[in-house]
Amino acid sequence: xxxxxxxxxxxxxxRAVAERGDRLVIxxxxxxxxxxxxxxxxxxxxxxxxxxxxxxxxxxxAGVTLAEIERITSADQLRLALDPPLxxxxxxxxxxxxxxxxxxxRMLHGGPRDLVVGMxxxxxxxxxxxxxxxxxxxxxxxxxxxxxxxxxxxxxMIAAATLKLQPRPEAMRLIAIGMxxxxxxESLTARLMxxxxxxxxxxxxxxxxxxxxxxxxxxxxxxxxxEAVAWQLDELLGMDLKARVLDEGESVDGYAWIREWGAxxxxxxxxxxxxxxxxxxxxxxxxxxxxxxxxGCVLAKVxxxxxxxxxxxxxxxxxGNVLVPREYSEMGHARLRSGLQSALRMEPV
Amino acid sequence: MTLIDELRGICGPEGVAADRGELATFESDAFTLxxxxxxxxxxxxxxxxxxxxxxxxxxAGAAIVPRGAGTxxxxxxxxxxxxxxxxxxxxxxxxxxxxRDRYAHVEAGVANLAVSNAVRDAGYQYAPDPSSQMVxxxxxxxxxxxxxxxxxxxxxTVNHILGATVVLANGDITQMxxxxxxxxxxxLLGLVVGSEGTLGIVTxxxxxLVRIAPEVRTQLAVFxxxxxxxxxxxxxxxAGILPAALEMMDALTVAAVEDWLHMGFPRDAGxxxxxxxxxxxxxxxxxxxxxxxxxxxxxxxEVRIAATAAxxxxxxxxxxxxxxxxxxxxxxxCTQDGVVPRTRVPEIMRFVAEVATRRxxxxxxxxxxGDGNIHPLMLYDDRDARQVRAVVEAxxxxxxxxxxxxxxxxxxxGIGIEKVGAMEAMFDAESxxxxxxxxxxxxxxxxLNPRKLFATGGGCLELLKPPKGIPA
Numbered sequence: 001x002x003x004x005x006x007x008x009x010x011x012x013x014x015r016a017v018a019e020r021g022d023r024l025v026i027x028x029x030x031x032x033x034x035x036x037x038x039x040x041x042x043x044x045x046x047x048x049x050x051x052x053x054x055x056x057x058x059x060x061x062a063g064v065t066l067a068e069i070e071r072i073t074s075a076d077q078l079r080l081a082l083d084p085p086l087x088x089x090x091x092x093x094x095x096x097x098x099x100x101x102x103x104x105x106r107m108l109h110g111g112p113r114d115l116v117v118g119m120x121x122x123x124x125x126x127x128x129x130x131x132x133x134x135x136x137x138x139x140x141x142x143x144x145x146x147x148x149x150x151x152x153x154x155x156x157m158i159a160a161a162t163l164k165l166q167p168r169p170e171a172m173r174l175i176a177i178g179m180x181x182x183x184x185x186e187s188l189t190a191r192l193m194x195x196x197x198x199x200x201x202x203x204x205x206x207x208x209x210x211x212x213x214x215x216x217x218x219x220x221x222x223x224x225x226x227e228a229v230a231w232q233l234d235e236l237l238g239m240d241l242k243a244r245v246l247d248e249g250e251s252v253d254g255y256a257w258i259r260e261w262g263a264x265x266x267x268x269x270x271x272x273x274x275x276x277x278x279x280x281x282x283x284x285x286x287x288x289x290x291x292x293x294x295x296g297c298v299l300a301k302v303x304x305x306x307x308x309x310x311x312x313x314x315x316x317x318x319x320g321n322v323l324v325p326r327e328y329s330e331m332g333h334a335r336l337r338s339g340l341q342s343a344l345r346m347e348p349v
Numbered sequence: 350m351t352l353i354d355e356l357r358g359i360c361g362p363e364g365v366a367a368d369r370g371e372l373a374t375f376e377s378d379a380f381t382l383x384x385x386x387x388x389x390x391x392x393x394x395x396x397x398x399x400x401x402x403x404x405x406x407x408x409a410g411a412a413i414v415p416r417g418a419g420t421x422x423x424x425x426x427x428x429x430x431x432x433x434x435x436x437x438x439x440x441x442x443x444x445x446x447x448x449r450d451r452y453a454h455v456e457a458g459v460a461n462l463a464v465s466n467a468v469r470d471a472g473y474q475y476a477p478d479p480s481s482q483m484v485x486x487x488x489x490x491x492x493x494x495x496x497x498x499x500x501x502x503x504x505x506t507v508n509h510i511l512g513a514t515v516v517l518a519n520g521d522i523t524q525m526x527x528x529x530x531x532x533x534x535x536x537l538l539g540l541v542v543g544s545e546g547t548l549g550i551v552t553x554x555x556x557x558l559v560r561i562a563p564e565v566r567t568q569l570a571v572f573x574x575x576x577x578x579x580x581x582x583x584x585x586x587x588a589g590i591l592p593a594a595l596e597m598m599d600a601l602t603v604a605a606v607e608d609w610l611h612m613g614f615p616r617d618a619g620x621x622x623x624x625x626x627x628x629x630x631x632x633x634x635x636x637x638x639x640x641x642x643x644x645x646x647x648x649x650x651e652v653r654i655a656a657t658a659a660x661x662x663x664x665x666x667x668x669x670x671x672x673x674x675x676x677x678x679x680x681x682x683c684t685q686d687g688v689v690p691r692t693r694v695p696e697i698m699r700f701v702a703e704v705a706t707r708r709x710x711x712x713x714x715x716x717x718x719g720d721g722n723i724h725p726l727m728l729y730d731d732r733d734a735r736q737v738r739a740v741v742e743a744x745x746x747x748x749x750x751x752x753x754x755x756x757x758x759x760x761x762x763g764i765g766i767e768k769v770g771a772m773e774a775m776f777d778a779e780s781x782x783x784x785x786x787x788x789x790x791x792x793x794x795x796x797l798n799p800r801k802l803f804a805t806g807g808g809c810l811e812l813l814k815p816p817k818g819i820p821a
Binding site: 053100129225295332344 | 496500537548583586590636759762788790
């Protein structure tokens with residue numbers, strides 16, 4: 001396995017692979033794509049190129065971990081509002097972008113596509129190219145940095161990226177609500193989506209024991225100034241619900257638990273938010289499910305391959321897409337995708 | 350069968366414009382420095398008709414120029430090489446609104462504001478709000494990845510697009526994305542947004558709807574200098590406040606607005622800021638007060654808070670009509686669209702002032718200051734070739750400086766034909782070649798919106814040259 005430490009080394013390593021006629025396999029920390037002996041890891045591309053808190057941007061090499069970005073930005077009360085699992089601190093920004101991973105904040109702040117404003121890419125022939133830039137608003141040239149989101153290495157190596165940051169909210173609290181069944185959870189979610197409250201995340205957790213609830217739990221987070229968070233919690237407590245507000249410490253821990261849940265999920269899917277309840281309706285004790293329901297992301301942990309198939313077929317039946325496990329056959333646009341691969345000097349997969 | 354007959358067969362007899370008078374309307378867009386007439390304009394009524402028009406044009410070897418409302422400020426809709434202009438103005442149906450899943454499925458010719466109007470009563474909006482939003486179309490907004498004054502908090506067009514139906518250069522109809530985020534694989538939709546009609550014609554769009562903020566507070570802060578106003582912006586952001594909008598107008602703009610609208614703006618101000626906060630009502634008073642303190646601590650002379658919705662509308666009218674106010678000086682106008690990191694706004698404004706002096710033109714400034722997106726508005730006499738040239742050169746001076754300061758040559762207007770010459774300041778040759786190859790992957794024949802985005806034999810200055818034989 002090659003582990004270049006600079007973008008120039010990465011460029012040379014990729015060129016060497018191309019000259020040998022080998023297939024290029026790129027990995028980050030190996031949390032999603034296993035790093036084998038023929039692969040190039042971005043793990044050591046770990047330089048923070050520019051952190052500009054007053055401009056609310058950060059430019060990092062691909063191997064910088066999300067945990068590191070979190071550490072740097074929190075010193076200025078900023079954050080990258082992109083919260084896929086941290087994989088115990090190992091997940092790299094390059095891996096997150098290439099796998100289009102996201103988390104509970106997806107609903108309000110968008111996914112990787114919405115937060116990446118520029119990128120440095122090593123193409124399949126080793127040549128280094130750029131798109132976008134370091135400012136938050138930029139329409140010059142094609143949004144190749146957006147194209148690379150979800151590309152899973154098939155369009156080249158993400159070597160560095162510039163990301164938009166946001167102020168960290170003044171207050172954050174979770175509230176856990178016990179649900180009779182999936183239909184009741186859908187009715188609450190629908191009410192919240194069209195109501196006066198502004199939950200920052202709407203999480204469905206099955207089973208809900210982590211939050212002291214026996215069946216299905218809906219866990220909401222409110223992030224805002226202190227007054228707005230307090231008001232929203234009061235409003236919710238005024239509804240006829242089995243709800244418990246978590247204190248500050250519990251909220252931080254509960255959010256971290258929800259966020260990390262996906263690290264051990266074997267299925268990740270996207271579907272219409274209004275269809276999530278149909279998957280949960282059929283859940284039984286063989287399955288553990290978690291959904292960032294406001295954005296329609298469904299995660300599942302299963303014990304047997306048969307169970308995985310079952311979740312995947314439910315997702316498809318209700319109009320969703322399975323994102324993990326990754327299936328090239330489901331991506332469509334075969335002609336365009338292979339054209340893009342040759343544009344970026346990659347051998348077709 | 351001739352192309353015109355074929356297009357009439359597809360779009361109906363009234364669906365094709367071919368005579369000189371009709372075509373004159375389509376010889377430019379909101380970028381008025383260059384004019385070029387398409388040979389034909391087709392007005393398809395459906396995605397299927399767009400596909401058939403594209404196939405017919407390709408067979409005839411004609412260039413295809415997609416067009417929405419023609420509000421491009423960079424010449425993106427000008428038929429530089431003639432050919433068929435495909436105008437989507439008859440595709441203006443809102444096909445579906447889904448409040449539960451927060452999206453609207455619309456045809457590309459629907460005006461931006463029409464989407465928000467259709468969902469407002471239910472408490473939703475389509476967030477991107479370019480100043481042209483009354484007329485500019487969703488399809489055009491997608492093509493340019495349009496912005497607007499509220500992008501600081503809400504993001505730009507691409508952040509609000511879930512799916513699109515795209516007619517490719519060979520006439521194939523394809524669907525990208527859908528009604529919910531994150532389609533599998535690399536993000537083709539994210540690439541098509543902002544591609545200025547060079548990768549396909551967007552015919553239908555699924556846009557994300559967001560809840561309208563229940564509370565909005567708008568204030569006007571008056572400063573002696575641009576530097577003081579810019580410092581205030583940094584201080585607001587450092588305080589952890591993310592306003593919905595942070596707009597700056599310079600002295601010349603304020604004076605023009607005041608001459609026209611008589612709103613009681615201080616004529617001697619160096620710069621004014623419009624600062625808008627939105628969100629839930631609890632805690633809003635504290636945030637507004639905090640912004641006021643920050644303004645005063647940074648040398649603000651006066652803060653006015655809009656007390657009513659009408660007063661708020663007045664403040665925005667001043668901002669959105671500022672270009673119109675300049676029109677009263679009876680001169681032609683050309684606006685630029687550079688971006689610098691927001692902390693470099695004072696530097697770029699000093700540079701713009703120098704350029705104005707050096708090139709001998711008047712430049713007023715309206716700035717999406719929260720994003721560092723500057724709009725120098727250059728006033729000139731379009732009958733004077735020397736002045737026209739000075740405007741183009743001043744534009745390039747300013748855009749190159751934006752890049753030097755770590756920014757870009759376009760924040761929201763697009764490259765079009767206007768800024769193709771500046772692309773090499775932004776990207777190296779390898780990156781431009783890669784983008785060109787992407788274009789070819791989508792459109793091997795180079796049929797779609799030729800000579801836009803990338804320089805292929807001469808940029809804007811080239812197009813400005815008078816025809817041979819006519820002395821300049």
